[in-house]
Amino acid sequence: MTSALASLFAVESGTAIYQTSGWFLENVWLVPFIPAMSFLIILFFGKKLPNGGAPIGIAMVGVAFVLSVLTAGQWISQVNYADSHKSEAAHCESLEYDASKVSHGDDHSGDDHSGDDHGDDDHGDDDHGDESGLGLYEGEQALAPVFAVEAGDGDGGAPCPVIKSYTWWSSGGHDITVGTMVDGLTVTLLVVVTLVSLLVNIYSTDYVAGDRRYTHFFAFLSLFTAAMLFYVVSESVIQMIVGWELVGVCSFTLIGHWWEDQDNSDAALKAFLTNRVGDIGLLIGMIMLFFAAGQTSSVFQINAAATAGAIPQTTLLIASLCLLAAVMSKSGQFILHTWLPDAMAGPTPVSALIHAATMVVAGIYMIARLYGVFFNGLSIGGSSINALALIGAVTCLFGAMLAFVQDDIKKVLAYSTISQLGYMALALGVGAWTAAIFHLMTHAFFKACLFLGAGSVAHSVHSFDMKKDMGGMRKFMPHTYRTFLIGSLALMGLPPLAGFWSKDEILAGTGGWGVAGGTGGNGAYTFALVMGIMAAMMTAAYMTRVIYLTFFGEFRHVPHGDDHGHAAQADAHDAHGDSHEDHAAHEDHAAHDPHESGPRIVIPLYILAFLAIVSGFLNFPKGFQLVPKGLQTRFEHFVEPRAAAEYFPSISHAAPSWTLAIAATGLVLLGAGLSWFYYFRLVPNQELAHDATPEMIVRSRTELVNGPTSKFSALKGGHTALVNKYYLDHIYDKGEPVETSGAGIMASLYGLAAGLGLGITLDNGLDLSLNTALISGVGAGVTVFAIVFAALKSGTGIASFTKRQLAEAADWSNKHLLDGVVDNVGKGAVRAADVVYKIDQGVVDGAVNAAGRASSGAGGGLRRLQTGKVQQYATYMFAAAAVLAGILIVFN
C-alpha cells in the first residue's frame, strides 16, 4: 500500500521513468486464481483444517489483496511513464476493421497458445519488453506500445491497457479468447474487492462462529471473491458473461446459506430468477457486439470499434439497451431491484460483501468497461435524456423513498444501496464516468462499514428490527456506534467524508442548471441533478432515522416470553446461525444486556470507517484551492482511460462548482436536520402512561418511533404504497408460484418492449430524435405496466385505491384547512369523487374484472392439459410430429 501511495503522489514531475509494463500487470490472473484455489482447498479439506479452513480463506484473499495493491502500483508507474513520454507517437491498437483484421485469429493465435487457459500459461520465460502492452498477437508484434499519444495537450500520453489474451476455443473460424485486461478501472476494482473481501472474511470468523455450515460458508466467500475478480479482469466479453454468472451463482448459494428457512431459500431463488431476466439481455447484447465489432470478443476491440464509429449507432443503441436490462437486474435498478432487499435474508457479511460492495456493482462495472458502446449507443454525449440517466435518476430517488418505511436495519441499508447504485448509473448516464467509479469505490467502503456495523448490532441483540429490539445501543456498543456514525455521515455526503467528494462530483457531472458550466460531453441533465439532490436529502433524513432508532432513545428490547418476542425471534435467525436448533438457549442469551462485539468484528469496522473518511481524498476536484495541485483529481488521472488510448470515448469533465457543493451540503443538512428534529426532539417528548403494562410500553414505544407518514392521513397513501414497495412484488409474485411471477416480470418487460416499439414508430412518423422515442417508449411501457398491474389485481384495482385516498384527503382538508369556500370545494371534491367512484365501479372495474376472469378462465382451461403424465405429453409430441411429417409429405 505504501509504495502505491508514494508513487500516487509523486507525479507530474515528469522525471520518473519506469520500465514499461510489469510483472504484476501481466500476471494479474493470479489474483482471481488464488481465491479460486482457496475455494477448492476449503471445500475439499476444510473440515480437517484448523478452524474449518477459515484461516486459509483469509490468508489467500490477503495474498490476492497484496497482489492487487502491487498491480495498482505498477499501473500507476505505467501512467507516469506515459506522462513522461508524450512525444513518442504510438497507438494502442490500429483501427483497421477490414477483412484481414477480422480474420486475424487464423493467422496468429492458435499456433503457440491455443488450448492455453489462463491458469497454466507459460509466459514467465518470455521477454517482457516484447509482450508488454497489447498482447493480442503475442510474440508477433515487434514492439507493442505501452501508451498512445493524444493529439492535443491533455494529460499527456495515454497508457494502454495491459492485455494478455489466449484462444480459449475456436469454432467455425471464430476465436473465443480468454485473458486479462488491466487498466485503471481494473486495478480499482481489484483493490476494492480484495480489501472488502479480506475484511469480511475476518469479520465472519466471529459472526458465523458455530454455524453448522461454517466451512461451506468460507468456501463460498472465497469462490465469490474469485468469481468477481475473474469478471473484473476479463479480457473478452465471453469471459465477462462467465464471471457474471459465477457471481450470480455464488450470490444464490450465499443468500440461501440458511436454506432450512423457507424465506431464505425463496429469497435466494428470487435473486437468481430476477437476474435470469436480465441475463437474456446480457447474452443478446454481447452476441450483437461480438458480430458488430467484426467477430471479436475482445473488450478492447469492441470498445475501439464503437468509439471509432465502426458500428452503426442503431446497433449500438439496441445492444446497449439489452445490456442495460442486465444491469438493471444485477445492479438493482428500478424496476428489477426487488430481489436486493429480499437478499438480506443471507448472513450479514454476505450482504456487506455481495450486496453492497461488489456483486451489485458488477452491472455498473460492465457499463464502465464497455463505455464506448454505451456512450455512443445511448448518445450520452448529447444533451437529451437517455435511458441510462433516466433509470439511474429514478432508482436513486425511489430507492431512497423506500428506505424510509423499513423497520429492518438491513433493509434500510439495502434500499440505500439501490439508491446509491442509482447514483452510479446516473453518473454513467450523464457522462461522468470517473465520478461513477469514484462513487463505486467510496460507496463500497462506507456501505460495507454500515452493513458490518448493522451486523454487529444484530449479533448482539439477535434481531434486525430497529423498532422492537434496538434503541440506545450507543451505550452498549460504543465502537460500533462510532464506526456506524462515520459510515452514515459518509453516506449522507457530509464534507470532508468520502461520500461528499464522490456524490458532489456526480452532481456536478450532470451539468444541470448550468451550475457546473454544462460542459459539452456531459450534456445538461437538469432533471438528473434535481433528482440526485432530492435523493441526497432523503438519504440524510433516513440515515438520521436509522441512527436514532438504533443507537439513541431507550433500549426497547424486552425479554422473550410474550408474543412480541416470538415475532422478533422469527427475524433473528440471521444474527444467530445456530438458533434453529436451540431456541431455549437463544432466549436465555437474549435476556442479557447487549454487549460490544469482539475484536474480529470491531477492527474491520474501524478500518472501513477510516477508509470512509479518507478514500474521498483520492480525487479532490480540479481547482480545489485548499490542496496543492499535485493532489487534485488523482483518481481521475490514474483510473480514467484517455481517449488517445482509442478504446474510450472522449469525454469532457464538468468543472466543480462551489455553489453546487454548498447548496447540496445545505440540503443534506436540512434533510438530516428535519429528521433530527422529528426523532430527537419530538419523539422523546411524547408521554407514556404511568400505569402501562410492559406490553403497552412496548407498543407505545413502537408507535412513538413511527414517522410522520403513519400519522397524517394525507401522507398515508404514499406510506402504504412505499410499504408495499410500489406493488412491484405484487405484480411479480403475490404469493403465487413461479409461473405467475415469471409472467409478471415478462409481462412488464414486454410492456416496455411494446412501448419502445411504439416510441420508435412514433419517431419515424413524427421525425423526433431517437432519445425522444426512447422516453415515449418508456412512458408507454409504464402505461402497459399499469394495465397489467390492474388486470392482475382484478377486483380491487388501482382506481378504487386512489379514489379512497382522494376522498380522505378531501375530508381532511374540509376539517382542518378553511371553512366556508373551502368547505364547498371539499364537498365538490367528494361529489366528484362519487362520480369517479361510479364510473370506476361500472366501467373500469367491469373491464378489469372481465380481463381477470378471461385470463383466469383461459388458465383454467389450459390447466387441464397439464396432467403431469409424461406419456400424455409424449403423445402430443408424437402426434404433432406425425402431423408435421404429413404436411411435409403432402407439400413435397
Add this chain to the structure above:
Amino acid sequence: MYLTQFLVLSAALFCIGVYGVLARRNAVLVLMSIELILNAVNINLVAMGAFNGTVAGEVFALFVIAVAAAEVGIGLAIVLLIYRNRRSIDLHEVDLLKG
C-alpha cells in the same frame, strides 16, 4: 439394392418403440422402448450409409450407441430413485407436474 427391406424393418422397430413409450406403464419397459427407437435409427443410418457407399452412417451409429448407453445409465438411475422414493415405477403415478 435391398434398401427397402432395411427401411421397413427400421420403421417396424420404430413403431414398436413408439407404442411401447406411449402405452407401457412400467418405466423400465419405456426405457427399453426408447432403445428400440434409437436402434431403428441406427439401422436406418447403417443402411443408408451402406447404400451410399460411405462410412459416415456407421460412424453416426456408433455415436448413437454411445449416447444411448449414457442415456440409459441416467434413465435407470432416475428410475431407481423414483422407486426408492415411491416404491413404484408406474409412470401414471408420477404426475407431480400436474397443473
